[in-house]
Amino acid sequence: VSLGDERQILARIAAMAPAPRNSGVVLGIGDDCAIYRPTFGEELVLTTDMVIEDVHFRRHMHPPEAVGYKALARGLSDIAAMGATPRFCLVSLAVAGWVDEAWIDGFYRGLCGLAEQTGTHLAGGDLSHGRQLVCDVVVAGSVVAGEALRRDGAQPGDILYISGTLGGAALGLHSQQGEAWQRHTHPVPRLALGRRLRELGVTACMDLSDGLSLDLQRLCLASKVAALLAEEVPVFPGASLEQALHGGDDYELLFTAPAERALPGRLEDVRLTRIGTIVAGDPGVVTHRGTLLEPLGYDHFRQQPSDS
Numbered sequence: 178v179s180l181g182d183e184r185q186i187l188a189r190i191a192a193m194a195p196a197p198r199n200s201g202v203v204l205g206i207g208d209d210c211a212i213y214r215p216t217f218g219e220e221l222v223l224t225t226d227m228v229i230e231d232v233h234f235r236r237h238m239h240p241p242e243a244v245g246y247k248a249l250a251r252g253l254s255d256i257a258a259m260g261a262t263p264r265f266c267l268v269s270l271a272v273a274g275w276v277d278e279a280w281i282d283g284f285y286r287g288l289c290g291l292a293e294q295t296g297t298h299l300a301g302g303d304l305s306h307g308r309q310l311v312c313d314v315v316v317a318g319s320v321v322a323g324e325a326l327r328r329d330g331a332q333p334g335d336i337l338y339i340s341g342t343l344g345g346a347a348l349g350l351h352s353q354q355g356e357a358w359q360r361h362t363h364p365v366p367r368l369a370l371g372r373r374l375r376e377l378g379v380t381a382c383m384d385l386s387d388g389l390s391l392d393l394q395r396l397c398l399a400s401k402v403a404a405l406l407a408e409e410v411p412v413f414p415g416a417s418l419e420q421a422l423h424g425g426d427d428y429e430l431l432f433t434a435p436a437e438r439a440l441p442g443r444l445e446d447v448r449l450t451r452i453g454t455i456v457a458g459d460p461g462v463v464t465h466r467g468t469l470l471e472p473l474g475y476d477h478f479r480q481q482p483s484d485s
């Protein structure tokens with residue numbers, strides 16, 4: 178993409194950006210900065226996620242719309258996990274030599290479609306070049322001050338729940354077809370569910386991005402507790418128990434609630450399943466049916482079993 182095209186590209190991106198309805202953004206794309214006007218009693222929650230060619234997607238496997246959609250969906254899932262409402266996002270994209278204008282348009286179509294659906298205003302960003310494609314998406318959400326759902330609030334005796342089913346994204350990455358492929362390419366951020374869980378007073382919450390075994394360990398470490406996975410983990414149809422326990426990219430919510438607070442089996446059209454109990458013990462230790470559950474989920478800084 179030559180530099181001369183940049184203004185045109187920016188104009189097309191701005192045209193795709195959803196109108197700032199009630200997002201709090203009073204000045205969007207086009208000036209040196211965007212302006213966000215907070216309302217009284219609100220707190221901002223902020224998250225940033227990178228998408229890197231050959232790490233998070235492969236250009237011959239993932240269409241540009243799917244790459245753009247998921248680049249935003251991952252941040253929105255974090256906003257959902259905090260029980261917050263998305264307000265705006267900032268998108269920086271460095272394109273590689275193989276990228277053409279059609280790819281850039283597809284990427285922003287996917288991203289802006291999800292932004293529109295979720296009331297997230299594309300408030301700004303940056304365009305550049307690189308040896309491989311790298312994208313970074315910052316998402317800001319708002320929540321009533323002091324009420325964001327955090328991962329450090331789980332207490333011994335709390336019941337452990339997850340939304341939906343697990344392992345679908347791992348199966349989809351492997352099979353590249355059907356509903357499972359859709360799960361891998363187009364995960365649905367649980368925004369409405371996250372807000373309801375906050376209203377219902379859950380004690381800790383996080384989204385499952387790197388696999389249950391690893392993310393549950395993180396929640397337990399943050400809360401300084403241990404966990405017993407005693408019940409059946411709901412597995413995506415066709416996926417293995419391994420994929421459900423260790424597969425990443427499901428973007429379901431993992432949360433805890435006091436035992437005396439009965440939660441419904443379904444909320445905001447999503448199934449909720451009780452999978453275990455929080456207990457006192459060595460922080461971060463997770464036991465699954467009597468044996469230690471190794472945190473084998475995805476960790477960028479640890480050698481993966483398949484690498485060795």
Ligand SMILES: [Mg+2]
Nearest residue numbers: 255258384386
């Ligand atoms: Mg997260």
